[in-house]
Amino acid sequence: MYDVLADRKNESEDPSGCGPLLPTDSGDSRPLRQQIFEHVRAAGRAARTDVTRALGISAGSATTLTADLISSGLLREVEGLPRESGRGRPPVALEVVPSARHVIGIKLSDENHSAVLTDFAGQMLADATLPTTPTRKSIDELLEEIDVLMGLVLKSAGKSLADVSAVGVGMSGIIDNDMGAVAWSPLLTEPNVDLRSAFAERFGLPVHVDNDANVLTLAELWFGAGRGMSAFAVVTIENGVGMGVVLDNRLFRGARGMGLELGHTKVQLDGALCRCGQRGCLEAYLADYALAREAATALHRNPRNQQSPNAMLDALFAQAKAGNTAARTIFRRAGRYLSVGLSNVIQLFDPGLIILSGERMQYDYLYAEEVLAEMQSLTLSDGRTPCRVEIHAWGGLAWARGATALALAAVTDDALGDART
Numbered sequence: 001m002y003d004v005l006a007d008r009k010n011e012s013e014d015p016s017g018c019g020p021l022l023p024t025d026s027g028d029s030r031p032l033r034q035q036i037f038e039h040v041r042a043a044g045r046a047a048r049t050d051v052t053r054a055l056g057i058s059a060g061s062a063t064t065l066t067a068d069l070i071s072s073g074l075l076r077e078v079e080g081l082p083r084e085s086g087r088g089r090p091p092v093a094l095e096v097v098p099s100a101r102h103v104i105g106i107k108l109s110d111e112n113h114s115a116v117l118t119d120f121a122g123q124m125l126a127d128a129t130l131p132t133t134p135t136r137k138s139i140d141e142l143l144e145e146i147d148v149l150m151g152l153v154l155k156s157a158g159k160s161l162a163d164v165s166a167v168g169v170g171m172s173g174i175i176d177n178d179m180g181a182v183a184w185s186p187l188l189t190e191p192n193v194d195l196r197s198a199f200a201e202r203f204g205l206p207v208h209v210d211n212d213a214n215v216l217t218l219a220e221l222w223f224g225a226g227r228g229m230s231a232f233a234v235v236t237i238e239n240g241v242g243m244g245v246v247l248d249n250r251l252f253r254g255a256r257g258m259g260l261e262l263g264h265t266k267v268q269l270d271g272a273l274c275r276c277g278q279r280g281c282l283e284a285y286l287a288d289y290a291l292a293r294e295a296a297t298a299l300h301r302n303p304r305n306q307q308s309p310n311a312m313l314d315a316l317f318a319q320a321k322a323g324n325t326a327a328r329t330i331f332r333r334a335g336r337y338l339s340v341g342l343s344n345v346i347q348l349f350d351p352g353l354i355i356l357s358g359e360r361m362q363y364d365y366l367y368a369e370e371v372l373a374e375m376q377s378l379t380l381s382d383g384r385t386p387c388r389v390e391i392h393a394w395g396g397l398a399w400a401r402g403a404t405a406l407a408l409a410a411v412t413d414d415a416l417g418d419a420r421t
């Protein structure tokens with residue numbers, strides 16, 4: 001049922017495509033047919049002449065390679081372009097065959113796991129969420145929950161596990177994306193979990209895992225404001241302060257795959273104690289547990305009256321809105337530290353855009369005019385246009401969508417890349 005609706009929608013609307021829109025500057029080593037496929041998917045629909053122009057190839061190679069992609073069932077021809085003269089046959093465009101592959105993207109959390117099922121064109125076919133307990137779990141317990149979650153999203157789309165080519169997973173922690181291993185995660189009882197092997201053994205499917213800041217950055221690069229940007233940063237303010245950076249139109253993963261720990265850059269020598277054990281980390285002034293710690297004092301809460309950081313923050317925000325000076329001071333101070341952190345990001349990476357994302361962004365004190373003005377005043381400008389800052393209060397599915405990009409990229413490599421050994 002859902003499929004029929006989705007297909008009909010595809011026919012009536014001009015698809016906007018998904019995936020990064022810009023080529024990398026550092027040379028493209030992917031096979032030409034993969035570049036063609038990815039250009040068409042990014043455009044949504046493209047004429048052969050667009051493909052030849054964009055990739056700088058001859059009309060002959062474009063014809064041969066697209067014929068190969070069509071016979072492989074990965075691209076198809078549609079009459080999707082407007083007539084230029086109003087006469088004759090409508091020009092033929094190419095588009096991805098959506099049903100050629102399906103992937104699932106999953107965001108694991110300590111409150112609600114979420115999942116999204118996507119076709120090969122990146123269209124979302126179904127989503128599901130599964131409430132969970134805020135306790136650490138063994139890998140077997142976590143795989144059990146993933147099993148239930150995938151069952152829900154597949155049922156909702158009328159699909160089965162056999163229709164799925166790969167799964168992407170985003171979770172907090174120290175993740176080795178190359179190896180598919182979780183070195184440490186607050187969700188797991190044990191360190192050094194080989195998720196790739198455990199997942200393949202249980203589901204017979206490849207899994208691609210990354211930390212949650214990286215999958216949120218991929219959501220922007222594949223489906224959001226970052227699609228047409230070659231350099232941008234996503235800063236997330238959640239339980240911690242995370243960051244993902246795209247450089248040269250690609251997610252930057254560093255040398256050891258540790259992820260970029262903006263939250264643990266130091267903003268104060270011998271400063272406040274961070275939950276990492278060190279002092280003066282940005283997170284110790286900005287993350288929800290840091291604000292909740294101060295909120296308990298400002299709101300005169302009995303420390304024995306255990307309240308979740310979220311509930312505490314909501315109460316603090318309500319007090320600030322109502323004019324409580326102590327509550328306002330807490331947000332104002334957190335905002336000043338955010339200015340310092342963002343200014344450091346600009347000085348280090350020179351991004352064209354910083355996207356502030358995450359559930360904390362509902363607390364608008366954190367991105368008030370004065371916070372952004374202070375960020376600019378701490379940054380050398382040299383008369384250049386200041387870095388833009390956007391606030392994206394995505395819904396809870398953004399991470400799961402980003403995780404689909406992990407799986408889509410890998411499945412595309414498998415289907416179209418050079419044969420791997």
Ligand SMILES: [Zn+2]
Binds near residue numbers: 263274276277283
């Ligand atoms: Zn720290």
